[in-house]
Amino acid sequence: MTDKDNNEEFPAGGVILDGGNADGYETGGWRKLKPVLDKEKCTNCLICWVMCPDSAIIVEDGKVVGFDMEHCKGCGICDVECPPKINAIKMVSEEEAD
């Protein structure tokens, strides 16, 4: 559905012929705030990974390593869900982060 040079080949009626294609739809551009992880504080409890509605928490070997910025919409659920005693995720504006 994203091949704009070949859009005459789109399936009639807008039928999407394969599954798991939400991955190809980049929603990161909607973001106003971005999450920043403090790896020192993070205990890798993975509550953020469970709660993220966009599956945008990147986990490797059971550890949070960062965020998928092509899909993170900046909703801040990870920040809210990160246990208050830990508080390893902070939402900051895009400019501030840079």
Next chain:
Amino acid sequence: MAIENAKSAQVGLTGNSAVALAMKQINPDVCPAYPITPSTAVIETFSSYVADGEVDTELITVESEHSAMSAGIGAAAAGARVMTATSAQGLALMWEMLYIASGMRLPIVMTNVNRALAAPINIHCDHSDSMGARDSGWVQLYSETVQESYDNVFMAVRIAEKVKLPVMVCLDGFITSHAIENMDTIEDADVQAFVGEYEPEVSLLKESELPTTYGAMSLPDSYMVFKKQQSEAMSGAKKVVEEVSAEFAKKFGREYGLIDSYKLDDADVAIVIFNSATGTTRVAVDELRKEGHKVGVMRIRLFRPLPHAEIAEALNGLKAVACLDRVDSFNDFGGPLFNEVRSSIYDLENRPKVISRIYGLGGRDYKVSDARSVFEELLKIVETGTVEDTTKYITI
């Protein structure tokens, strides 16, 4: 009236019974329905076929016409052959879903028994219901007789599934839906051979393809592409209607064109009209021909897509034409038939004068004398070269 065993035979049936019989012979997978006058008997009769086990159809009795079309869309997306019927307010309540059925390219076949739209509330025939839906992306076939209504239902299935667009078969409320006419039925086996199995290229329940998504959002980067595809499918439908009609004629002997011309070849003036009023107009044509006037009538069978080239060709050489609409567009400039026929002939070098006459609203009678009056007006236009009233209500 439920028919027991359909053979190739001459029987007397109402339009509604004939459509229900056609549906029984097609044996669709799903029929979501909410009955409404004057199409009630289509669903009533068909439901008795379901109750008697004469069809395998899943009859879904829904809570509204909006739900009927919604259920039809879901079933069609799942890969079912879907048929239903409605009229007037029922069609109006389906409005949102009509566009979704066509936009999703689902070949639903629906009989619309033409009835006037409220207010004031009225149950009798005019074309305000289906004419309002003319831009909803449905192929529209208009039927003059009980026989043609029956035949059009079979052809509609083939057309819909070939072009991947829904098809509406229209017939006149009460005049055709409730009047008994002698007609020829087709044998069940011949019907099945004609309509064949429905094999959608993709569907939700097709085992070989997992998974598919229907009705997804499409933003400015793609929406227009789908509309262009839909537009091209509609353009292509004209040829498919011709091909399917030709195959039907070859198999069953009854010929139907995109338009139906009667004594137009050498005519000076003509009436263009839909559905049952055509027969009345033909009687006036015969009378006036005996009196030495060169008059004719053209019936539009296919209105969506509009056979504009065929209309222009058939009306080329005429001097004056009256388009009779059984509906008003409330635009201060005649009905839809008038506007589209007039536009179709615009590029003719010597185009005829075209007038709009609105007749028969809410079931008002249209008599031979009404057709004669219109022809007399047309003959006067030819004689004087001037049109006094481009648009006018008649039969009032």
